[in-house]
Amino acid sequence: MACATTLSRETIQEHPRDEGEKTLDYFAGVDIGGTKIAVGIGDASGSIIVESQLVTAEIAEGGQALDAITDQINQLCQKIGITRQQLRAIGVGSPGPLDGGKLLKTANLPEQWDGLDIEGGLELRSGVLTVVENDATAAAMGEWLYGAGKGLRHMVYVTVSTGIGAGMVVNGMRDAGIQGNAGEFGHLVMKTDGPLCRCGKHGCLETLSSGTAIARMATERVADSPFLQAASALDSASVFAGAYANDPTCQSILESAAFYLGLGLSYLVNLYNPQMIVLGGGVMAHHHEWIAAIRENTKRFSMDAMYPAVQIVPAQLGTASGVQGALAAAVMGQTRA
DSSP: OOOOOOOOTTTEEEOOOOTTSOOSOEEEEEEEOSSEEEEEEEETTOOEEEEEEEEGGGOOSHHHHHHHHHHHHHHHHHHTTOOGGGEEEEEEEEOSOEETTEEOOOTTSOGGGTTOBHHHHHHHHHOSOEEEEEHHHHHHHHHHHHSTTTTOSSEEEEEESSSEEEEEEETTEEEOTTTSOOOOGGGSBSOTTSOBOTTSOBSBTHHHHSHHHHHHHHHHTGGGOHHHHHOSOOSHHHHHHHHHTTOHHHHHHHHHHHHHHHHHHHHHHHHHOOSEEEEESHHHHTOGGGHHHHHHHHHHHSOTTTGGGOEEEEOSSGGGHHHHHHHHHHHHHTTOO
16 A cells, blocks of 8 residues: 655644744654554654654555655654754664664564664665664653653663563663663563463463453453443453452452562562663553552562662653654764764
8 A cells, every 4th residue: 555645734733832942952753653653853852843643554665664754754844944954863662673773573563564674774764863762662761851760860661551561771871782672571471371472472471461461351251240241342441440340350350460560560670679660551541540559569579678669650751652752762862873
């Protein structure tokens, strides 16, 4: 399918700003997801001046994706009256696994994108320094620079959504590993005889505590729950609604998910000794009450001497976290040569 890159009134959003205030340093942030690609222009403070979206499924080839992203950046620059050359850097948050700035095989993007050199390809097309990070690492950088972890030296960001991932800030620096893939937290094996994961292993954390896992457990246990039998969809939102309505099955599903997530977080506490663990992602966004159960299990399995040093808090950036994380990647990566 051909991809249309012309911006419409529906796809572009311009954020209000003080016209008397001139931004000297501009950055582009690109959040690549399985459903959409969000592109924004902002400044070093993380403020998004203007943004737009592309539909991922409409872009079959990796090269077309890079062309479309570059075109969006050009149009957004024109929208706010700057040239592309005024951008200090482009930051990209992408699903992994990565090999530096290159995309390896991923289940979340079109198959024809496998092996795409995002960093080199965007830099070649735009002439602007480009920095690619795993999307969870980028989100961690966003929360560290602009959100809940601002000013901290040691922080872990955990996203709980369709899957589960993590990004780490250690001693005031991102910790992404040799390929950029550190933080595959959702693929810690927590239960060796557990459900089969998309990675090929059994009992990974994301098969036990993610939004997908919660929905799967709802399907498996629907016969036990009058609430779920009457629900319009067997998804995580229905399970949370049922738990709030005191449905025992829904409460049991969330207790199980919180148990394993808390157990996993205790590993982060014991390994990294962070000041803060920030919980974000679609499942956490609307269910902050669930954090109490997660905290309880994290405390239960953490070393007694280490748990008091950590705060476990909800993310602050919300729906803007993808683009702001990519902006943070650009700001932090602008000194790379």
